[in-house]
Amino acid sequence: MCGIAGALNLTAARGTPLPDLHAMLTMLTHRGPEEAGFYADDRVGLAHARLSIVGVGNGLQPIPNEDGTIWAICNGEFFNYVELRDGLRERGHQFRTDSDTEVLVHLYEEQGWQAIEALNGQFAVALWDARQQRLMLGRDRLGVRPLFYTTYQGQFLFASEIKALFAAGVPRQLDAHGMAQVFTLWSPLPGGSIMAGVREVLPGHVLFAHPGSAELRQHAYWHLRFPAADEIESRTPEEYVEEIRATLQQATRLRLRADVPVGAYLSGGLDSTLISSIAQAQLPHQLHTFSVAFHDDAYDERSYQFQVAEQLGTLHHVIECDAERIRATLPDVLWHTEVPLLRLTPVAMYLLSQLVHQHGLKVMLSGEGADEFFGGYDIFKETLVRRFWARQPDSRLRPLLLSRIYEHIRDLQSLSPEMLRPFFGQHLTETDLPYYSHMLRWQNTRRTHRLFAPDLVASLADYHVVDTIAVQLPREMMQWEPLARAQYTEITTFLSAYLLASQGDRVGMAHAVECRHPFLDQHMVALSNRIPARWKLRGLRGEKYILRRAAQGIAPDEIVGRLKQPYRAPIRSVFNGRALPDYAQELLSDPQIRASGIFAPQAVRLLVAKAQKSPAFSEVDQMAFIGVLTTQLIHHMFIADWDHQMATRRRDLRMTRLG
Amino acid sequence: MEINERIREFVVENCLFGDTSVDLTDDTALLDSGIIDSTGVIEMVFFISETFGLEVPAEDMLPENFNSIARLSAYIEQRIPVG
Numbered sequence: 001m002c003g004i005a006g007a008l009n010l011t012a013a014r015g016t017p018l019p020d021l022h023a024m025l026t027m028l029t030h031r032g033p034e035e036a037g038f039y040a041d042d043r044v045g046l047a048h049a050r051l052s053i054v055g056v057g058n059g060l061q062p063i064p065n066e067d068g069t070i071w072a073i074c075n076g077e078f079f080n081y082v083e084l085r086d087g088l089r090e091r092g093h094q095f096r097t098d099s100d101t102e103v104l105v106h107l108y109e110e111q112g113w114q115a116i117e118a119l120n121g122q123f124a125v126a127l128w129d130a131r132q133q134r135l136m137l138g139r140d141r142l143g144v145r146p147l148f149y150t151t152y153q154g155q156f157l158f159a160s161e162i163k164a165l166f167a168a169g170v171p172r173q174l175d176a177h178g179m180a181q182v183f184t185l186w187s188p189l190p191g192g193s194i195m196a197g198v199r200e201v202l203p204g205h206v207l208f209a210h211p212g213s214a215e216l217r218q219h220a221y222w223h224l225r226f227p228a229a230d231e232i233e234s235r236t237p238e239e240y241v242e243e244i245r246a247t248l249q250q251a252t253r254l255r256l257r258a259d260v261p262v263g264a265y266l267s268g269g270l271d272s273t274l275i276s277s278i279a280q281a282q283l284p285h286q287l288h289t290f291s292v293a294f295h296d297d298a299y300d301e302r303s304y305q306f307q308v309a310e311q312l313g314t315l316h317h318v319i320e321c322d323a324e325r326i327r328a329t330l331p332d333v334l335w336h337t338e339v340p341l342l343r344l345t346p347v348a349m350y351l352l353s354q355l356v357h358q359h360g361l362k363v364m365l366s367g368e369g370a371d372e373f374f375g376g377y378d379i380f381k382e383t384l385v386r387r388f389w390a391r392q393p394d395s396r397l398r399p400l401l402l403s404r405i406y407e408h409i410r411d412l413q414s415l416s417p418e419m420l421r422p423f424f425g426q427h428l429t430e431t432d433l434p435y436y437s438h439m440l441r442w443q444n445t446r447r448t449h450r451l452f453a454p455d456l457v458a459s460l461a462d463y464h465v466v467d468t469i470a471v472q473l474p475r476e477m478m479q480w481e482p483l484a485r486a487q488y489t490e491i492t493t494f495l496s497a498y499l500l501a502s503q504g505d506r507v508g509m510a511h512a513v514e515c516r517h518p519f520l521d522q523h524m525v526a527l528s529n530r531i532p533a534r535w536k537l538r539g540l541r542g543e544k545y546i547l548r549r550a551a552q553g554i555a556p557d558e559i560v561g562r563l564k565q566p567y568r569a570p571i572r573s574v575f576n577g578r579a580l581p582d583y584a585q586e587l588l589s590d591p592q593i594r595a596s597g598i599f600a601p602q603a604v605r606l607l608v609a610k611a612q613k614s615p616a617f618s619e620v621d622q623m624a625f626i627g628v629l630t631t632q633l634i635h636h637m638f639i640a641d642w643d644h645q646m647a648t649r650r651r652d653l654r655m656t657r658l659g
Numbered sequence: 660m661e662i663n664e665r666i667r668e669f670v671v672e673n674c675l676f677g678d679t680s681v682d683l684t685d686d687t688a689l690l691d692s693g694i695i696d697s698t699g700v701i702e703m704v705f706f707i708s709e710t711f712g713l714e715v716p717a718e719d720m721l722p723e724n725f726n727s728i729a730r731l732s733a734y735i736e737q738r739i740p741v742g
Contacts, residue, residue, distance in 0.1 A: 411698045418721050422690030423697050447693055450678050603676035610673065616705060618698030624676075 002061070002075045003028025003049040003160045003509075004147075006126055007168070008135045011154035012212040014042050019155055019168035021047040022655055027164040029651035030336075031075070031509045036655040037061055039071045043211040044128050044135060048073040049653060051512050053258050053363060054081070059099035062658055065109055066094055069130045071659065072108070074101040075160050076123030076145040077516070079254035084118060101125075113138075113206055117221050120254070120522050124201070126158060135209045141222045142369075142520050143190070143203030143496040146505055149216075150198045156209045156216070161506075162198055162338045163638070167646060171197070172639050176459045179340075179598065183448045183627055184465045186342050187498035189472075194339050194634070203496050222522075224491060225529070226484035228476070232532050237546060240531055244550040251521035252278045255365060263288035263356060264365040265515070266316070268304030270544060270551060270559055271367025271376075275518055277555045279365055280312045289314040290356055290364070292348045295322040296570035298408075304559065311556045319355040321348050323574045327581045331633055335649060336510040337502040338638070340630040342445070342623040344569040350507040357511035364508070368499065369519030372491045373528035374547040375483060375536030381405045382424075383437035383486045384537065390429045399424060404540055411618075434477040435469060437486030438493070442466060448624040451603045469493065483533035571622045575611050587632035596635040599628055662711075663732040669706050670728065674699055685729040690722055700725060707731075713738050 005024040009016050021038050025047045032049030039046045039062040048061035054077065062071045078084065081100035084107060089095065093106040100121075107115035108127060113136055116125075122144035127136045137158055139147050149158040152170045159165050166172050178194035181187070188194055191202045201207050204222035227233070252275060256262050264276040266289040280287045289309055293302040302318065309316035326347050333350045334341070356364060371377050382405055389398035399420040403412045412420070427439045442465070449457065469489075477485055508515045518524065528536075535546040541563065551560045579585075586592060588608050593601045611617060611625045637645045660668075663685055674694050675681055681694070689695045695703065703725065704715045713735060724734040 409697075411701050414717060414720070415697060415700065416717070416720060419690075419697075419700065419725070422688075422722060422726070426691070426693075443693065444696070447696075450676055454680075600676075600678070603678060606672055606676045614673075614702070616698050616702040618696050618702075620696055621698070 002051055002073075003031030003164070004047065004073045004075045004124065004126055005159040005164045006044070006046040006073070006135075006157070008045075008156040008209050009043045009154065009211055010151060010156050010209070010214055016154060018045045019157055021045045023167045024157075024159055024164040025049050025655065026650040026652055027167045027646070028160055029653050030512060031160060033512055033651070033653075035060055036653045037658050038655050039064075039128070039659045040657075041659075043133075046071055046073045046126055046128060047655065051362060051514070053077070053260055053514065054098065054100050058097045059101070060656060060658070061099070061101055063097060063099060063102050063105055064659060065105045068659060070105050070108060070127065071130075072101055072105045072125060072127040074104065074123055074125045075147075076121060076125075076140065077514075078103055078119045078121040078123060079257060079521075080118075080120040082257070113208075114221070116206060122516065122520070124160060133211055136206055137201050137209075138206040138221075139201045139203050141204045141224075141522060141525070142491070142500065144500050144505060144517065144520065146501060147201045148193060148198055149201065149207070151214070151216075152197075161336075162193060162195055163335075163646075165198060166638065166642065167650070172642060173197075174598065174635065174639070176456060177463055179452075179456070179631070180449070180460050180463060181465050182340050183342075183452075184442050184446045185493050185497065186445065187339060187494075187501065189465070189468060190492060190497050195638070223474070224488060224525075225474070226480040226488065227530055228479040229481045230479075232481070233530055234532065237535055237549060240535060240546050241550045243527055244547065245554070247521070247523050247527050248274070248518060248550070249278055249282075251518040251524050252365065253282055254521070255516040255518050256282060258363050260363060261288070261361055262363045262365060262516070263290060263359075263361045264314075265289070265352065265367070266291045266305050266308060266314075267367070268301035268308065268559070269367070270548065270555070270562070271370035271519065273308050273367075273559045274370075274547075274551045274555045275365050275367050276308065276314065277312055277551075278518075280314055281554075287312070287314045288317065288359065288361060290317045290319070290352055290359075292352050293318050293320050294348070294570060295320070296573045299568065299570050304562070308556055308559060317355055317359060319351050321351055321569060323570075323578070325351065326569065326574050327584075330630070331583055331637070332510070333507060334630055334633040335637055335645070336506045338506070338634070339502060340627055340634055341502060342448070342627045344571055344574065344626060346502045346507050348569045349503050350510055353508045353511040353513040356513045362512055363514050363516060366504075366515045366517050367519065368504065368515070368517045369495065369524075370544065370547060372487060372495050373519060373525060374544040375487070375533070376544045377490065378405050379437060379441060379490065380483060380486050380537055381540055381543070382440075383482060385540070386424065386428060387431055387436075387482060389425075390431050393425075393428055401540065409619075411616075431482075432478070434473050434485055435466070435489050437482075438489050439466075444620055445623060447620045448627055451599050451607060451624050451628055453597055453600050456598055481533040483537060484529075571626060572617050575625070576614075576617065577612065580608070580612070583633070584629055587636055588629060592632065592636075595640070596632060598631055598635065604628055661732075662735050663728050665710060666728050666731050666735075669703075669710075670694065673702060673706075683728070685732070686727050688726050689728070690726045695725070703731070707735060711735055711739060
């Protein structure tokens with residue numbers, strides 16, 4: 001795992017100096033602290049900071065082909081590199097390293113950019129082809145690894161993290177549309193960012209840039225797709241169970257490939273328990289497992305975690321996330337996420353990867369993706385209940401099912417069907433909209449816009465996030481089953497854009513820890529997407545039904561039978577009834593709110609008072625509070641106080657010149 | 660202060676965070692428009708108890724009593740003991 005950065009001269013004039021690759025890379029040292037290399041000529045520069053996992057002894061990047069006409073850098077892994085390399089060797093290619101990145105170089109020689117389709121992995125790559133005078137960037141299918149880019153002063157610049165672009169002098173300014181997106185979806189839309197002019201290569205896409213040309217072209221090499229409802233295959237659950245087991249075993253086996261030990265995250269839920277069970281069974285030694293415990297009992301799952309660890313016989317480690325630790329760590333987390341948060345779970349994941357790092361591990365397996373691909377989330381149940389209710393909109397009883405889904409939300413339990421109607425009955429009968437499943441959630445989150453300053457509100461008057469999403473949805477989506485539509489929306493706008501970034505790559509790489517996700521293996525994705533919805537979600541208590549059946553006999557029985565607890569960190573108990581930490585006191589003060597200009601000072605004052613004192617602090621209030629605080633942190637670190645932050649947070653490294 | 664004014668003040672400060680650009684009349688739908696969410700209902704019950712000394716039983720938590728400032732005022736007025 002690594003950090004990458006680079007630049008290409010887009011103007012016709014040769015000899016224009018490239019941006020300072022060294023300055024860029026020093027912002028990414030946390031991702032790759034072990035060694036660094038670069039390639040540069042008068043048009044293009046590629047730089048790489050390395051964390052050695054595969055080919056430890058000789059994998060310094062960039063890596064060239066035999067005659068030095070192709071140079072590649074990679075952040076991430078191609079898990080099927082062994083098979084690909086064997087084939088390439090048979091066809092006469094000479095390998096100089098054991099690095100999986102070299103596979104891409106030779107594969108590209110044979111197949112051109114389509115070589116990327118052969119890679120099963122999680123990666124962000126950049127490849128310079130001197131013969132074709134073309135720079136190619138690419139990201140894995142679901143966007144596990146980040147890759148940002150921008151153009152500035154005739155240069156095309158790219159990097160694993162935005163801060164490296166800023167270190168090259170790119171102007172720093174918050175983007176109003178990006179802010180509206182975060183305060184609706186929890187993250188910018190795929191391909192965007194909250195910084196004006198900074199974009200990200202889309203998951204499953206390649207991007208081409210040419211020297212002397214301002215034109216950038218992005219092309220999809222993979223699409224997330226589900227079968228049409230009337231063409232869905234029908235096999236027995238037993239057949240699916242067998243297939244899931246075989247595919248998941250193989251996906252896990254590939255992800256245990258590393259020249260360093262691999263550990264696993266364990267939340268106490270089905271998904272991570274299943275992955276840990278499979279991994280432990282495949283390993284000749286004891287697996288290290290890691291988990292988070294919360295001070296707030298409502299969120300704590302440690303009893304299940306210990307139970308699993310004991311039954312599997314893993315070496316288990318726990319980090320205690322108390323309120324003080326969460327408050328103290330928040331600014332560092334924002335330095336890494338580079339996007340405001342509306343919840344605090346990324347803090348827990350940040351502390352967890354710190355613990356992993358302290359134990360000397362750098363690769364972790366996770367259960368991420370199972371909820372999205374096998375129907376584990378409450379929003380899927382909510383969608384099905386609302387569709388059921390929409391068929392009899394006047395029903396008194398049907399809305400009661402909603403309080404059953406959200407049993408963990410206490411306030412809902414005291415409400416009668418009549419009172420549930422105004423909250424869950426909005427847009428009830430608009431079931432022919434492809435994003436029906438997410439309308440309520442987006443509308444709820446959007447209420448946080450109440451905190452925006454009048455100027456920002458005015459500049460967003462004609463901008464509607466949902467309209468932007470709607471035009472990007474695949475045309476055939478309405479032919480899919482309703483659950484598949486909800487899954488698609490969840491995977492593209494939440495898994496790829498938020499979970500894999502703010503709760504995944506960024507907080508893991510903050511401590512040089514790489515997460516690997518067997519459920520996101522391309523063969524697992526293809527398999528789960530063709531399983532009919534009725535085997536994923538069976539009634540309100542039948543989430544991930546087919547996966548649960550597949551887990552029987554592999555994972556401990558107590559966990560297989562356990563219903564999902566939403567995995568999240570507490571907010572209310574972190575801030576209620578306590579003085580704010582110093583940085584929050586300062587950044588939420590009137591002058592600071594006025595200085596950043598994003599929020600209305602009076603609104604923030606009332607919200608902060610409510611966060612500290614009110615016995616009732618709703619979900620929307622919590623999101624607004626964390627959103628305001630973290631936006632202020634982002635503004636402070638990346639805009640107002642940038643020079644100082646850059647100087648104190650950069651870590652120097654020595655780069656070896658190659659080529 | 661009139662009952663409806665006290666409710667309005669609570670809604671503006673607590674639910675709208677002082678946003679006076681929202682057109683909030685006595686008849687504005689509080690629930691359907693999302694001005695009050697499900698936690699907001701509980702907050703309102705707490706506010707009524709603190710301010711007017713009234714306990715709102717679960718069976719009274721209905722849109723006809725909660726969906727506007729006018730309805731809330733009418734409900735409270737009718738529950739406050741005369742004299």
